[in-house]
Amino acid sequence: MLFRQLFDEDSSTYTYLIADRTLKQALLVDPVLEQVEGNYQLLDELGLTLEYCLETHIHADHITGTGKLRTMTGCSVIVPENAPVTCADGFMGDKQVLKLGSIIVEAIATPGHTNSHVAYFINQKILLTGDALFIRGCGRTDFQSGDPGVLYDSVTQRLFTLPDETLVYPGHDYNGNTVSTIGEEKQSNPRFVGRDRLQFITLMNNLNLPNPKKIKEAVFANQKCGNV
C-alpha cells in the first residue's frame, strides 16, 4: 500500500492519498479544491489511476476538490450516508466497506462535528479521523448540525475502543503534528482526559470560536461536490 499525507496550509487540512501499488489504483480522502492540480500531478508522477474520492463529512472551512477531480479523472465521489449532498456517486454508512485491491476501507459512523460524519479505518491499522478526533483535540460542535454529546459518544465509544496502536491521521492539524495513536489520544487528549460527557459538553459549548472564513461559500459548494 502507498500512503501519503498531504497538507493544505491555508485551511490546515490533511488530504490522504492511498493506493494499491500493484494495481496502480488510488483513492483520495478529503481533497481540497486549491490543491487539485498538485494532487493530479502527484497521481500522474506515481502512475496511479484515481478510482475514488471519499469525504469524511461536509466541510465548512474549505471547498472540496472532489467534483473537479471527478471531471478530470472520472473517479467516483463517495460521501457519508445521510450527508446533504446532491452530487455523490455513492454513500458509506457505518461499518460499510469499500475495497480497492489490497486496500480495505471501513466507515465508522462518528457524528458530532456534523451529523453525517464518518471516520475511515484503512486495513485495520490507519484511522482517518476527519474532524471527529484531532491530535490532542477534536472538531468543533457549534455549527452545521454539530452536537458535543454525540461527538463525545463517537470518540469514546467508537474510536477509543479501537486498538491502542491504531494510527490516528486527522483531517486537520494546527500545531505541526502529523500522526498519533489511539493509545496516545486516550491518554493525553486534553479535550477528553478526565472529562465525562457532561463536562465535555460544557467545555465545547463555551469555546466561543469565530466562524471559519469560508463557511458560507464552503458548505453550499460542498453540497455540490465543490461545483457551484
Add this chain to the structure above:
Amino acid sequence: MLFRQLFDEDSSTYTYLIADRTLKQALLVDPVLEQVEGNYQLLDELGLTLEYCLETHIHADHITGTGKLRTMTGCSVIVPENAPVTCADGFMGDKQVLKLGSIIVEAIATPGHTNSHVAYFINQKILLTGDALFIRGCGRTDFQSGDPGVLYDSVTQRLFTLPDETLVYPGHDYNGNTVSTIGEEKQSNPRFVGRDRLQFITLMNNLNLPNPKKIKEAVFANQKCGNV
C-alpha cells in the same frame, strides 16, 4: 521504532522525533527553538528520554532548539563534522554511525547547501535529507558556503544511489508534501531531471531568491546551539 514528523509552520521546517520504543530513548533531528516546549511535552506524553539532538546543518532560516533542549533534558548535541559550531557535544562525519538501541543513524556527507551538511540514514530505510534534497526540489546554494556543483554531486552521487524505495523525509517543505522516495525524486524532481551538472549550476545561480527573514540572527545563534 517510533517515528514522528513535526512541522514548524513559520519556517516550514520539519523536525523528526525518533525513538526506541523498548528503551524509551529518543533523538530529535533539526529541532526549532519556537517548538521546543511542544517537543518537550510530546516526549513527556510518550514517556521518552531525550538522548540526542542532531543537526543536518547550520540553519539560516530558523533558530535551533538544540541548546534549549540540552538545558531542559541533558541531551547531547551532535552536529556535522566541520560545522562552525562552538557548542556541540559531538560531530558526525561521512559514514559515521550513531546507535540508540535498535536505531542506527548513519551520516551521509551531502555538502552543497552548506559545506558541512549531512543527511541521516535511519535503519537503512528512512533518509532525513535536510536541505540537500527536498520533495521535488532542493536547498538553495547562494549563501553560507553554498555551492551548486557540490550539491549536484551530493544528491546525484550519494542520495540518488540509495535504493529506490528509500523514504525521503526533507528538512523543509513549502507545498504540503510530507514524504517521497528516492525512486520518485530520481524520476520527477524538476531540479535534477534532464539536467547535467553545468545546467544545474546555471539554474541554481539564477534563482534570485530573497534572503531568509531570520538569516542574520539565525546563523549567528545556531553557531552557539541557539543560545545567544
